[in-house]
Amino acid sequence: MTQRSALLFFTLLTVQLSVFNLKAQAAVINHDNGTLRLQNPPSRIVVLAFSFVDALAVAGISPVGIADDGDKNRIITSVRNQIGSWQSVGSRYQPSLEAVAALKPDLIIADSGRHQSIYQDLTRIAPTLMLKNRGVTYQENLQVMLKIAAALDKTEQVKKRLQQHQDLMRDLKKQFNSQATFQFAVISDKGMWLHSPESYAGSVIAELGLKSPLKTGGGEAYLAAGFEQLLKTNPDWLFVGQYTRQTVLDKWQKNPLWKILTVSKSPQLVYVSANVWSLAGGMLAAEQIALELASHILP
Amino acid sequence: MSRYNRILAGGFSLLLFLSLISLFSGAQSLTVKTVISTLINGGDADFIINQYRLPRIFIAVLTGIGLAVSGVLTQGIIRNPLASPDLMGISGGAGLSACTVLLIRPDINISWLPPAALLGGFSAALFIWLLNRWHNPSPARLALAGIAVSAFLTSCINFLLVLHPVEVNSAMIWLTGSLWGRSWDYIWPLLPWLIILVPFSFYLAWSLDLCALGDETAGALGVNTQRLQIMALASAVALASVCVAVCGTISFVGLLAPHLARLLVGSRHKLILPAAALTGALLVLSADTLARNLAPPLELPAGVLTAVLGAPYFIFLLHRYKGW
Numbered sequence: 017m018t019q020r021s022a023l024l025f026f027t028l029l030t031v032q033l034s035v036f037n038l039k040a041q042a043a044v045i046n047h048d049n050g051t052l053r054l055q056n057p058p059s060r061i062v063v064l065a066f067s068f069v070d071a072l073a074v075a076g077i078s079p080v081g082i083a084d085d086g087d088k089n090r091i092i093t094s095v096r097n098q099i100g101s102w103q104s105v106g107s108r109y110q111p112s113l114e115a116v117a118a119l120k121p122d123l124i125i126a127d128s129g130r131h132q133s134i135y136q137d138l139t140r141i142a143p144t145l146m147l148k149n150r151g152v153t154y155q156e157n158l159q160v161m162l163k164i165a166a167a168l169d170k171t172e173q174v175k176k177r178l179q180q181h182q183d184l185m186r187d188l189k190k191q192f193n194s195q196a197t198f199q200f201a202v203i204s205d206k207g208m209w210l211h212s213p214e215s216y217a218g219s220v221i222a223e224l225g226l227k228s229p230l231k232t233g234g235g236e237a238y239l240a241a242g243f244e245q246l247l248k249t250n251p252d253w254l255f256v257g258q259y260t261r262q263t264v265l266d267k268w269q270k271n272p273l274w275k276i277l278t279v280s281k282s283p284q285l286v287y288v289s290a291n292v293w294s295l296a297g298g299m300l301a302a303e304q305i306a307l308e309l310a311s312h313i314l315p
Numbered sequence: 316m317s318r319y320n321r322i323l324a325g326g327f328s329l330l331l332f333l334s335l336i337s338l339f340s341g342a343q344s345l346t347v348k349t350v351i352s353t354l355i356n357g358g359d360a361d362f363i364i365n366q367y368r369l370p371r372i373f374i375a376v377l378t379g380i381g382l383a384v385s386g387v388l389t390q391g392i393i394r395n396p397l398a399s400p401d402l403m404g405i406s407g408g409a410g411l412s413a414c415t416v417l418l419i420r421p422d423i424n425i426s427w428l429p430p431a432a433l434l435g436g437f438s439a440a441l442f443i444w445l446l447n448r449w450h451n452p453s454p455a456r457l458a459l460a461g462i463a464v465s466a467f468l469t470s471c472i473n474f475l476l477v478l479h480p481v482e483v484n485s486a487m488i489w490l491t492g493s494l495w496g497r498s499w500d501y502i503w504p505l506l507p508w509l510i511i512l513v514p515f516s517f518y519l520a521w522s523l524d525l526c527a528l529g530d531e532t533a534g535a536l537g538v539n540t541q542r543l544q545i546m547a548l549a550s551a552v553a554l555a556s557v558c559v560a561v562c563g564t565i566s567f568v569g570l571l572a573p574h575l576a577r578l579l580v581g582s583r584h585k586l587i588l589p590a591a592a593l594t595g596a597l598l599v600l601s602a603d604t605l606a607r608n609l610a611p612p613l614e615l616p617a618g619v620l621t622a623v624l625g626a627p628y629f630i631f632l633l634h635r636y637k638g639w
Binding site for chain 1: 611
């Protein structure tokens with residue numbers, strides 16, 4: 017080989033290598049509304065749902081804006097402790113596009129179950145990922161978390177943390193080994209909603225090998241329940257998250273039939289945080305749910 | 316300048332002033348200079364000004380005009396101060412069908428929404444018309460029937476949204492009316508309808524005045540009353556429906572705007588129509604501006620704010636109305 021052709025070969029090789037490098041840097045993420053290509057890892061991220069905040073915390077990145085309903089306490093402490101301060105961009109139902117745009121984000125992560133009607137507007141502000149948050153189950157959420165990690169170029173770090181998480185879950189599952197049935201429900205002054213194994217908290221309970229008192233295969237995540245449905249379900253353990261101070265449970269507990277329920281005879285009616293168990297939905301929230309279950313069930 | 320022209324000019328300047336306020340206020344505070352330079356050259360705040368605040372102002376004004384004109388026509392034809400597209404169930408019908416279309420085909424092109432809403436609006440109108448043929452309506456009965464139909468249709472929307480809980484935020488839009496997430500994309504489906512229907516309503520105004528003298532007198536003066544009634548009602552239903560297709564059931568504008576206009580300019584339709592259109596535009600624009608600025612960045616549905624104004628006025632009307 018002459019010197020000249022060797023030089024040419026070498027040049028070509030470097031060009032090809034650098035092209036390969038460029039390709040390696042661009043993250044390509046399939047999301048619910050298509051495919052998003054990100055040349056550089058984003059740094060100013062606005063998230064419009066709570067479970068995505070959880071994923072960002074795991075990746076060690078602080079969002080600049082969150083649709084937090086104007087209440088910072090909606091973000092659960094285990095997540096809040098891991099991220100810096102953020103600006104509220106309004107409610108999850110109708111986030112203020114103006115507030116989102118004002119933060120000049122380079123990535124927006126929106127809920128594909130809630131923000132379809134503003135997807136076009138969001139893409140005009142910044143590249144937008146549409147991912148499942150509303151009605152997401154435990155396993156689905158882990159996939160969503162990995163997608164977010166890929167978008168942020170933090171896959172390795174997140175996978176390492178995921179490994180820890182899965183060890184914890186497996187460990188707890190081994191220890192639980194209970195034949196009792198477990199039910200989580202949210203309550204307010206308007207009624208009670210049982211979270212089935214299709215819901216987030218329900219799927220965490222199922223993941224830990226704990227039984228649900230509900231017949232499986234209904235496909236519905238949240239079942240509105242009156243007192244009669246609760247009597248019929250009659251779980252051995254009832255975890256409830258309160259949305260309002262006064263709830264229907266206060267009334268039901270005065271009903272003579274209340275005594276039929278298993279949870280009326282044992283200390284197995286447990287009040288938990290609705291923020292953690294119902295609103296948050298993320299890996300860190302799942303750990304908190306699992307540890308809270310452990311603190312009550314394990315001797 | 317006559318008193319009437321002064322009122323119109325005053326209303327128009329108020330509308331301009333309010334549009335400016337709406338343009339300059341929001342979750343993000345921008346200086347006057349930034350806003351003006353963004354309007355001309357775009358730049359950093361391009362989305363906030365040109366893609367967000369500006370289209371919302373236009374949509375608010377357009378739907379305000381549409382709902383108000385629809386209200387004037389309904390009240391003029393039915394000769395009933397309690398009549399309006401939302402209390403008659405027309406908005407409910409339009410909302411129900413637009414909402415159904417969106418639930419079945421979430422990815423549908425939004426220019427299909429107005430035709431879908433028209434179908435629903437006309438079906439609701441037809442249903443009320445049949446109800447009224449069945450029993451001889453007094454104005455109060457008509458209003459009651461309308462409210463019942465309206466409540467029924469709203470409950471159908473509610474039922475649909477409980478059954479298919481895919482989009483909670485669209486629920487807010489269809490049930491209370493809101494301009495959230497409405498950009499230029501929504502102006503184009505709305506504008507052609509209004510460009511045809513609003514002038515047509517003005518054309519009908521002359522004859523509507525004669526109708527106020529009673530059907531027989533109007534007939535003697537050369538008005539084909541039946542044809543006029545059908546045309547006026549049809550354009551009222553169409554106007555209300557296309558507005559609902561874009562921003563949901565913003566309540567009470569169709570009731571309130573004609574009444575306020577009548578207070579200001581008397582009862583001749585040629586005079587009421589422009590005044591009511593201005594009032595309607597003012598109502599929806601101020602409701603939306605308030606909705607965006609009461610507790611930023613939280614947004615309220617504009618329909619809630621018009622209801623805060625409208626519901627007490629409706630009760631006042633019921634109280635004053637002696638024709639039971």
